Amino acid sequence: MSGKKQIWYLEGSAAEKLAAPLRTRYDLRPVSQNKKGALRGAEATGNGVPTVWLADMKASGKVLQARAREGRSKYRIIGIFPANGNSSAKARRARSSNDRSSVFAFLPSNAPRNIVEKTLEAAFENIDLVERDRAGRRTVKTWEREREELNEIGVALSSQREIGALLTLILSKTREITAADAGSLYLVEQDSQGQHLRFMLTQNDSLEFPYQEFVLPMAENSMAGYTALRGEVLNFPDAYKIPAGHPFRFNNSYDRDSGYHTRSLLTLPMRNAKGEVLGVLQLINCKRNRAARLLSAKDVAKYVQPFRERSVRLALSLASQAAVAYENRKLYNEIETLLEGFVSAAVTAIEQRDPTTSGHSLRVSAYTQSLAAAVNATSSGPYAGTFFDAEQLKEIRYAALLHDFGKVGVREEVLVKAKKLYPLQLDVLRQRFDYIRKETEAGNVRRKLQVYLEHDRGDALSEIARLSEDFDQRLKRIEEYLQFIIEANEPTLLEQHQFQKLREIAQQSFLDPRGIERPYLNPGEIKLLSIPKGSLDPSERLEIESHVIHTFNFLSQIPWTKSLQKVPEIARAHHEKLNGTGYPYKLRGDQIPLPTKMMTICDIFDALTASDRPYKRAVPIPRALSILEDCVRASELDPDLFRVFHEEKIYERVMPPTAE
Ligand SMILES: [Fe+2]
Numbered sequence: 001m002s003g004k005k006q007i008w009y010l011e012g013s014a015a016e017k018l019a020a021p022l023r024t025r026y027d028l029r030p031v032s033q034n035k036k037g038a039l040r041g042a043e044a045t046g047n048g049v050p051t052v053w054l055a056d057m058k059a060s061g062k063v064l065q066a067r068a069r070e071g072r073s074k075y076r077i078i079g080i081f082p083a084n085g086n087s088s089a090k091a092r093r094a095r096s097s098n099d100r101s102s103v104f105a106f107l108p109s110n111a112p113r114n115i116v117e118k119t120l121e122a123a124f125e126n127i128d129l130v131e132r133d134r135a136g137r138r139t140v141k142t143w144e145r146e147r148e149e150l151n152e153i154g155v156a157l158s159s160q161r162e163i164g165a166l167l168t169l170i171l172s173k174t175r176e177i178t179a180a181d182a183g184s185l186y187l188v189e190q191d192s193q194g195q196h197l198r199f200m201l202t203q204n205d206s207l208e209f210p211y212q213e214f215v216l217p218m219a220e221n222s223m224a225g226y227t228a229l230r231g232e233v234l235n236f237p238d239a240y241k242i243p244a245g246h247p248f249r250f251n252n253s254y255d256r257d258s259g260y261h262t263r264s265l266l267t268l269p270m271r272n273a274k275g276e277v278l279g280v281l282q283l284i285n286c287k288r289n290r291a292a293r294l295l296s297a298k299d300v301a302k303y304v305q306p307f308r309e310r311s312v313r314l315a316l317s318l319a320s321q322a323a324v325a326y327e328n329r330k331l332y333n334e335i336e337t338l339l340e341g342f343v344s345a346a347v348t349a350i351e352q353r354d355p356t357t358s359g360h361s362l363r364v365s366a367y368t369q370s371l372a373a374a375v376n377a378t379s380s381g382p383y384a385g386t387f388f389d390a391e392q393l394k395e396i397r398y399a400a401l402l403h404d405f406g407k408v409g410v411r412e413e414v415l416v417k418a419k420k421l422y423p424l425q426l427d428v429l430r431q432r433f434d435y436i437r438k439e440t441e442a443g444n445v446r447r448k449l450q451v452y453l454e455h456d457r458g459d460a461l462s463e464i465a466r467l468s469e470d471f472d473q474r475l476k477r478i479e480e481y482l483q484f485i486i487e488a489n490e491p492t493l494l495e496q497h498q499f500q501k502l503r504e505i506a507q508q509s510f511l512d513p514r515g516i517e518r519p520y521l522n523p524g525e526i527k528l529l530s531i532p533k534g535s536l537d538p539s540e541r542l543e544i545e546s547h548v549i550h551t552f553n554f555l556s557q558i559p560w561t562k563s564l565q566k567v568p569e570i571a572r573a574h575h576e577k578l579n580g581t582g583y584p585y586k587l588r589g590d591q592i593p594l595p596t597k598m599m600t601i602c603d604i605f606d607a608l609t610a611s612d613r614p615y616k617r618a619v620p621i622p623r624a625l626s627i628l629e630d631c632v633r634a635s636e637l638d639p640d641l642f643r644v645f646h647e648e649k650i651y652e653r654v655m656p657p658t659a660e
């Protein structure tokens, strides 16, 4: 075949004369017609070569037009009509709307050569234009399909949160898009020794073969190392026939050990946006038919082909998307680790502030997590349809861990106050009573001396005996007062008669070293010792209660991610009660977030059962549950959440740590 553009015409027709002078420029193809009108030689028409039929409209026009309509794209018809008197009528007929769609142009049989040439050029140009337009459309369609495919994969990659699953997805999607039977993924790792490659995973459609992670040196003597170092694509139609001159060889140990047959091999870098190579993808055996399994050398010969340019392009594009997704995921994990570290440092800070409640935050968090999981699993009651997803569980966990963080804003002496008086106050009070004792003794000695000086011996002795008796009684009373104060200082319930006794002591006075009369108890001490129950007076209680506000203020400063945005809101309501008797906002019912309702049950339970408060005995679990039941009856706690807490024995799922 000449490869020249072809001109076809009916042998002996008027078109032959028009075509003859163009012999040097075009490949002329006369076609003969038998008696029945069938054409011989016309089947070969086209054959990929642009062709123009000079169709004698009188003889062959209809047949040729019919052939043209078969859809041969590189094919045009120029209709030739006789140049006699009837020509205009025939031409009109030929140019009817039916024909126009398949005939490119019309020429009279006596058309001058230059007109014939120009018309032919226009016809071939038209073929070329249409061809290019079609090819362009095909390319655009392919690109669009590929872009959609890559977009879909990109979405899948960016939504995968777990690194292991992400790497699996990267490899499987790259294999899918390149029709690779098998593949492996390596990651570039950095440690104190420098960089190396970690073989992370392998996939194989045809064969299951156990593998283990291993580490490869970052060196050019392996294909993965070469690609990782140079960032170059390696594409070999046959791994066993790698051209000489490369620093690496194909490592056939996998084939040897598994019986697999590697043929075509593509090694690609996974580059991030900065162009750094984060990993390497190795794809093996590009299959003609994705479903084929390669179980023998024969299968490989039948189904495996080299990786084509399109596969390389797509795989490279996917590999860089994968690198970005992997890098983002790593970054996300690092941020999560950072947040975890920050939260655990914050928890340590709270526990150090008040060692007597050590472990409380961790236990409340663990109880609340367990309760949330139990609520997820419950199939009855109003929470049957409630489900906390992984993100919400994390939000609950952080809120529970940090619920008491605001205690760092409460004065330490108030925070750890175990008795009504502060330890220093009791010390001062004891020293005051020591002084009172000594002062009483000194007064007694002074009085006795005076008696000696003012009375004769007989009278003096009896007066001194009376003074001694009086002194003993006064000392006894002072001792009694002190003992009473020490007892009243305990955070237990104060009885009515004890208030009276306190008033009695308060009315006693002594002379200080400067001779000024002072009361046994100052107003501040009386106020604290008069606390009817517990160790805190109303202002101290308010200060302790303010920890919730401090918690909220502190947590609100943190720019939580969208999924953790409710942490401050959940944490700040942990002392609210359903009936509005809680603090500090006196929220009611649904004003309290559901996670908080769970946390409150766990918080109270731990406060009751924790055994690490020196001033407060741990309450046994049955007693703690019955106290919680009382709270439920008083409409303070959610009855359905408590039912889950009780029935699922949440308190047993987390063993409270024993005090050290
Ligand atoms: Fe609290």
Ligand SMILES: [Fe+2]
Pocket: 360, 364, 403, 404, 603
């Ligand atoms: Fe708490």
